[in-house]
Amino acid sequence: MTDIAISAEGLGKRYRLGQAQDPYGRLSEVLAGTLRTPFRRRSERAHGADFWALRDVAFEIPAGAAVGIIGRNGAGKSTLLKILSRITWPTTGSATLHGRIASLLEVGTGFHPELSGTENVYLSGAVLGMRRAEIRRNFDEIVEFSGIDPKFLDTPVKRYSSGMQVRLGFAVAAHLESEILLIDEVLAVGDLEFQKRCLGKMDEVTSSGRTILFVSHQLPMIASLCSSCLLMEGGRLVAEGPTSEVIHRYQSGVGANAASVDFPNEASRPGDGIASLLAAWVENAAGERQFEYSLMEPVRLCVKYRVHERLEVTPQPVLHVTDSAGNYVFVTNPHDWGDDRANGPGDYLASVEIPGHFLNDGMYSVGVALNHFKSAIQTAFFERGTLSFNIVDRIDENEVRAVSRWGGRIPGVVRPLFSWQVEEEAR
Amino acid sequence: MNAPSVESIVIRPIRGWIGLGASEIWTHRDLAYFLVWRDLKVRYKQTAFGAAWAVLQPVLLMLVFSAFLGRIDGIGASGVPYPLFALAGLVPWTLFSQSLNGASSSLVNSQNLISKVYFPRLLLPLSAVASYVIDFLIAAVVLVIAMLFFGRVPPVTFLWVPFLGLFAVVVALAVGLWLAAINVRYRDVKYAIPFLIQLWFFASPVAYSSGLVPPGLRAIFSLNPMTGVIDGFRWAALGGPRPDTTIFLSVAATLAILVGGLAYFLRAERTFADTI
Numbered sequence: 001m002t003d004i005a006i007s008a009e010g011l012g013k014r015y016r017l018g019q020a021q022d023p024y025g026r027l028s029e030v031l032a033g034t035l036r037t038p039f040r041r042r043s044e045r046a047h048g049a050d051f052w053a054l055r056d057v058a059f060e061i062p063a064g065a066a067v068g069i070i071g072r073n074g075a076g077k078s079t080l081l082k083i084l085s086r087i088t089w090p091t092t093g094s095a096t097l098h099g100r101i102a103s104l105l106e107v108g109t110g111f112h113p114e115l116s117g118t119e120n121v122y123l124s125g126a127v128l129g130m131r132r133a134e135i136r137r138n139f140d141e142i143v144e145f146s147g148i149d150p151k152f153l154d155t156p157v158k159r160y161s162s163g164m165q166v167r168l169g170f171a172v173a174a175h176l177e178s179e180i181l182l183i184d185e186v187l188a189v190g191d192l193e194f195q196k197r198c199l200g201k202m203d204e205v206t207s208s209g210r211t212i213l214f215v216s217h218q219l220p221m222i223a224s225l226c227s228s229c230l231l232m233e234g235g236r237l238v239a240e241g242p243t244s245e246v247i248h249r250y251q252s253g254v255g256a257n258a259a260s261v262d263f264p265n266e267a268s269r270p271g272d273g274i275a276s277l278l279a280a281w282v283e284n285a286a287g288e289r290q291f292e293y294s295l296m297e298p299v300r301l302c303v304k305y306r307v308h309e310r311l312e313v314t315p316q317p318v319l320h321v322t323d324s325a326g327n328y329v330f331v332t333n334p335h336d337w338g339d340d341r342a343n344g345p346g347d348y349l350a351s352v353e354i355p356g357h358f359l360n361d362g363m364y365s366v367g368v369a370l371n372h373f374k375s376a377i378q379t380a381f382f383e384r385g386t387l388s389f390n391i392v393d394r395i396d397e398n399e400v401r402a403v404s405r406w407g408g409r410i411p412g413v414v415r416p417l418f419s420w421q422v423e424e425e426a427r
Numbered sequence: 428m429n430a431p432s433v434e435s436i437v438i439r440p441i442r443g444w445i446g447l448g449a450s451e452i453w454t455h456r457d458l459a460y461f462l463v464w465r466d467l468k469v470r471y472k473q474t475a476f477g478a479a480w481a482v483l484q485p486v487l488l489m490l491v492f493s494a495f496l497g498r499i500d501g502i503g504a505s506g507v508p509y510p511l512f513a514l515a516g517l518v519p520w521t522l523f524s525q526s527l528n529g530a531s532s533s534l535v536n537s538q539n540l541i542s543k544v545y546f547p548r549l550l551l552p553l554s555a556v557a558s559y560v561i562d563f564l565i566a567a568v569v570l571v572i573a574m575l576f577f578g579r580v581p582p583v584t585f586l587w588v589p590f591l592g593l594f595a596v597v598v599a600l601a602v603g604l605w606l607a608a609i610n611v612r613y614r615d616v617k618y619a620i621p622f623l624i625q626l627w628f629f630a631s632p633v634a635y636s637s638g639l640v641p642p643g644l645r646a647i648f649s650l651n652p653m654t655g656v657i658d659g660f661r662w663a664a665l666g667g668p669r670p671d672t673t674i675f676l677s678v679a680a681t682l683a684i685l686v687g688g689l690a691y692f693l694r695a696e697r698t699f700a701d702t703i
Contacts, residue, residue: 087542095439115469
């Protein structure tokens, strides 16, 4: 059984909007308020609506995991990290953390511009929770990691370039010896080469069995660093799971299982005056709409649309399939239809089958479009990332696996079965 | 399950009063050390006189006081040269006023730390005050030199000086904790502090002897803890009247303010990051 490093239950954080807008309250206002309505509690008075920055968040993070937190601005990611760092207190719920915690919400926390590089390494280290002996032990390594010429170490950091300050700041943080590391969007700074070095260091951190919770908007960074992800939306935790799936869900911006979408309401239906989208879904060979498919089974993508008037040329449905990193896998449209097929007004169902043993395991998203030709080629609708489905590699059922005797993940966007030849050559 | 050796932290909403967290402060002692060290380093960095400022401030004030007030009859104590009398008042007063000012603005001056890292916030006013204790020790040496200059050898009672200094620090901290916590929410405090310190200065026997206070006001006057500190300091360094029992009254008043300030501070602590 794996140890749990962090567990949270019903975590919530409420801010009062009035308070948030006017943080520098004036004493006179409070006194005046007290005089006007002396019998009401202060908390009830003059405050606007409550705002829940975080609401009912629960999760468990196993020790040694690197977990990303993604979501739009204001989704509550930073608030969550601040609560776990004990910078601010939750309004409801609780969280339990096992092990020494270090949080890195800013690069160069505690730096003082007047102090020298050496002095700031010690100061920032202490601020981040390092013991003096620990800093001394790691000092040379920190300086080396930062790549700062040791001859500048006695110069006040106010004379450093901002890049140098960031590098020194991160170098200190990278040497924190804590069991749990909470990081907020700090790697967005610094040059590319240094970012790579930081990523390498973070990889090293997780492989040494420490737990990382990492907030970032840079999805590729999350994808390369974190094995699993939490997705936050409007202060709530809306998804958690393997990084590629959660990222995919975040990117497609859809709610729950999006293996099927319906547009029953005519007003909100995507389309132009000529054609509109009624529904789209993903189904298996038995016609069951589902989200998850085995690598070996075919996946059928279906589009239902309505054509409002008679057209000279048959309108063409187009499907755009992308992987979880946003790369295009393929675009497909019917190539064997005549121009006289299905061009009267009416409802149509178009479908295409992706054969088994074609896509690799992972999450895929489908964009649904319809083109028609009246005087020129026109797009009736193009809904990006409307559908998503997940392909899983059930290793124990996969006969191909049995032949290759390989149990790990096989990289690639596609996993086709090609025919191979092997012949003995004459020497 | 988890190995028992691993420390666990439970985060939950706190209602009502929370403890002092003395063990938390102890585990952060290295940070406390570096905060004091930073304050000292930064204070005199890029100044021409450096740490000499710790000496210059009370000495220059002593010179000004001697030039203008020293001529007034009966303002000092009989048998004590006025410059020495003034300096013996200024040394503890400087410790107090700087500590009060430092503690009150300690949280607001460390906004970036409060909103970005966790540590017991009490470390900020504590370390701000501690850095002025170093200045005080330097100033105390200057006082001894001045005494020798006037042909006085420090008496045995001089051993009381550290305790009276500590008392001044406790007074500054007692008031400073209140002001620091209020300052986070209401920046009025920033403007009130210089005024408060000035008012307090005139209400304390720094430039004049407490013997000048009319008997009718004596009781209120001795409620001011700094009266006890300064009178005690003069007694310890220069001899003269031993502080009477009213000093215990001001000690009790100070401790009451300190306990209240501590409780208020610890209660407000959890919202510092949200309101600062």
